[in-house]
Amino acid sequence: MSRDNSAGAHILVFPYPAQGHMLPVLDLTHQLALRNLTITIVITPRNLPCLTPLLTAHPDIQTLVLPFPFHPSIPDGVENVKDLGCTGNVPIMNALGNLFDPVSHWFHSHPNPPVAILSDFFLGWTLRLAYHLNIVRIAFFSSGSFLASVFEYIWYHLDEIKSGSAIQLHKLPGSPILSEEHLPTAVRLYKRDDPQMEFVKEGLVANFSSWGCVFNSSEALEGVYLDYLKTTMGNDRVFGVGPLSLVGLNLTNRKDPGFDPSDSVFEWLDKCPDGSVLYVCFGSQKALNKEQMEALATGIERSGIRFLWVVKTGFTGQADGKYGLIPDGFEERVADRGLILKGWVPQVAILNHKAVGGFLSHCGWNSTLEAIVGGVMILAWPMEADQFVNAKLLVDDMGVAVRVCEGAESVPDSAELGGIISESFSEVGQVKIKAKELKEKALAAVESGGSSYRELDRLVQELTGLQHVE
Numbered sequence: 063m064s065r066d067n068s069a070g071a072h073i074l075v076f077p078y079p080a081q082g083h084m085l086p087v088l089d090l091t092h093q094l095a096l097r098n099l100t101i102t103i104v105i106t107p108r109n110l111p112c113l114t115p116l117l118t119a120h121p122d123i124q125t126l127v128l129p130f131p132f133h134p135s136i137p138d139g140v141e142n143v144k145d146l147g148c149t150g151n152v153p154i155m156n157a158l159g160n161l162f163d164p165v166s167h168w169f170h171s172h173p174n175p176p177v178a179i180l181s182d183f184f185l186g187w188t189l190r191l192a193y194h195l196n197i198v199r200i201a202f203f204s205s206g207s208f209l210a211s212v213f214e215y216i217w218y219h220l221d222e223i224k225s226g227s228a229i230q231l232h233k234l235p236g237s238p239i240l241s242e243e244h245l246p247t248a249v250r251l252y253k254r255d256d257p258q259m260e261f262v263k264e265g266l267v268a269n270f271s272s273w274g275c276v277f278n279s280s281e282a283l284e285g286v287y288l289d290y291l292k293t294t295m296g297n298d299r300v301f302g303v304g305p306l307s308l309v310g311l312n313l314t315n316r317k318d319p320g321f322d323p324s325d326s327v328f329e330w331l332d333k334c335p336d337g338s339v340l341y342v343c344f345g346s347q348k349a350l351n352k353e354q355m356e357a358l359a360t361g362i363e364r365s366g367i368r369f370l371w372v373v374k375t376g377f378t379g380q381a382d383g384k385y386g387l388i389p390d391g392f393e394e395r396v397a398d399r400g401l402i403l404k405g406w407v408p409q410v411a412i413l414n415h416k417a418v419g420g421f422l423s424h425c426g427w428n429s430t431l432e433a434i435v436g437g438v439m440i441l442a443w444p445m446e447a448d449q450f451v452n453a454k455l456l457v458d459d460m461g462v463a464v465r466v467c468e469g470a471e472s473v474p475d476s477a478e479l480g481g482i483i484s485e486s487f488s489e490v491g492q493v494k495i496k497a498k499e500l501k502e503k504a505l506a507a508v509e510s511g512g513s514s515y516r517e518l519d520r521l522v523q524e525l526t527g528l529q530h531v532e
Contacts, residue, residue: 070098071177071529074126074165078182079109079154080143082345082428083204086278087182088116089310090202090303095120097522102176104165106130108141115311126168131160147349148247148446151184155265156258159187162194169195177528180276183210186265189272198273198528200299205427206279207287207302208455209246209448210269212238214294216249217267223249233294235286238458243469244450274299276521278306278431281513282503284455299524301517305431307410308508309518327370328415330401334368337419337494340483341412341438343372344424344445350374352387353473359392362400364480367487369400370418372407413438419494420486422466425452437501439463439493441486445470462497 075091077084095101095116102124105113110127117123130141135153143150169175180200181188192199203210215231216223223229223242230239242250248266252259269275275295280302281288292300331339342362344350350358362369373388393402409429412418413436421433422441430452433440440463444453456463466482467474486493507514 070100071525072100072102072174073525074102074104074169074176074179074181076104076179076181076185076188077109077112078158078184078204079106079141080151080184082426083182083184084109084112085310085428086204086304086306087180087202088113089306090180090276090278091123092116092119092311093303093306093309093518094522094525095123097518099522099525100174102126104128104161106141108139119311126165128161128164131157133157151248151447152251152258152262155184156261158185159261159265162187162191165191166194178273178525183269184265186268186272187261189268192273200274200276200525201269201272203269203275203277203279205277205448206430206452206455207277207284207291207300208459209427209451210275210277211287211290211294212240212451213246213249213266214270214291216245217263220249220252233290235290236459238454240451240454244444244454246451247447270295274301274521274524276301276303278304278427280304280504280507280517282507283434283460283500285513301521303514303518303521305435305504305508305514307428307432308435308505309514327401327403327407327412331370331412331415331417334417336416338368338487339415339417340365340367340369340420340422340441340487341372341409341418342369342422343407343409343429344374344443345426345429351471355387356389357473357476357479359389360476361474361479361483363392363396364476365483365487366480367399367483368417369396370403370412371400372403372409374404410435420483422483425449425456425463427452430456431504434462434497434500434504437498439486439497441466441483443467443474460496460500462493462500464493 073094077087091101103113104126107127133153133156136157140146143154176197178198178200179188179192180202183201183203189199211234212231215233228239228241230237248262252263275291288300288302292298388402410432413421413432418438420441421438422443423429423433425442425444426449440456442453442456442463442465444450453463457465464482464486466479506512509515
């Protein structure tokens with residue numbers, strides 16, 4: 063099929079419908095559009111509004127809107143992980159695999175079809191699609207290269223994982239050790255001969271056979287693991303282009319329509335001393351249970367620290383009874399030094415406010431990068447998915463975080479938690495200093511001439527070269 067060489071190479075971008083996955087790939091797409099590539103984005107109807115800021119900024123970007131495929135475990139009308147929580151990933155990954163034929167049909171009827179598929183690492187089946195279409199597939203990792211390195215090692219060494227034992231990742235730099243319960247959720251859920259989990263595993267393994275990999279990370283943050291992946295994949299098409307939030311669309315475009323940035327949150331933060339506020343948020347996929355909420359509230363109260371706490375409520379199709387509420391009387395007792403918010407908040411703007419000095423986080427990768435860009439130390443409470451791996455990187459490798467709790471069902475000791483929070487804020491220690499240093503490295507990476515800037519240019523050159531290959 064002929065290629066139109068008058069425009070930039072045509073790239074099919076396929077995001078995964080979860081907040082933490084979608085925002086960075088759209089930031090990357092913004093940069094690709096600025097560099098004159100022709101872009102089509104695969105999206106399902108209820109996720110289409112997520113593209114509004116990008117499509118407004120780049121009217122030339124096309125969309126391929128396909129119905130979300132049926133899956134017995136997914137309620138009607140649900141098309142995004144945020145409505146199901148982390149347990150929704152396996153059925154959503156499997157459901158989206160049924161878009162193979164619709165995408166293929168679109169491709170064959172297109173006058174200028176794409177030369178490459180750039181798809182999320184949760185959509186590894188698109189490698190098979192790319193082979194079928196005789197084009198290349200690039201895996202986009204919204205996560206870091208340490209996690210990818212762990213995945214790459216673990217899937218090929220599953221026989222080493224014995225119940226209750228620690229796993230030493232011998233080939234990886236520094237031979238890190240992970241306990242079984244700290245492995246990524248996809249590995250812990252994996253059961254041989256379970257069709258859905260076999261599909262997930264095959265997709266995750268396919269990432270490392272793809273033509274290239276792009277990471278929302280940088281040499282400054284994870285250079286040693288980017289180099290490891292280049293070696294293990296046998297080519298240098300491994301690109302660290304992050305933190306992408308720094309080169310994405312203007313942050314004001316991410317506002318919730320109902321959120322006014324001059325709102326009381328920022329008025330309140332403006333009145334707080336520099337570095338005095340603890341920001342507490344566990345991302346879009348996790349709501350705490352009653353015991354966890356009570357322990358966290360008591361710990362925060364005991365710490366005596368100013369705080370801003372974002373509370374997530376339940377998910378679609380699940381009883382709200384298992385999710386905790388703010389304990390009675392808590393808000394009144396801490397009204398002079400704390401704010402509690404529900405729903406969406408402008409997290410990036412909050413973390414960049416000079417009053418915020420710490421972030422009690424689940425250590426999802428986007429939150430991790432946003433804390434790094436804000437120069438804020440992390441109080442780590444990893445719960446599931448990639449979060450234990452990220453926390454290990456933050457605490458052991460980078461030195462910008464302190465562990466406060468571990469596990470999705472763990473309940474912290476309130477007195478101990480309060481003490482850690484108080485101590486972290488009272489001392490001008492190495493963790494705070496390293497957080498500030500890492501911020502400068504992250505900012506430098508995306509500036510003209512920085513490593514991520516150069517890697518983005520290198521990626522575009524590689525993609526542009528594809529359109530001349532028949």
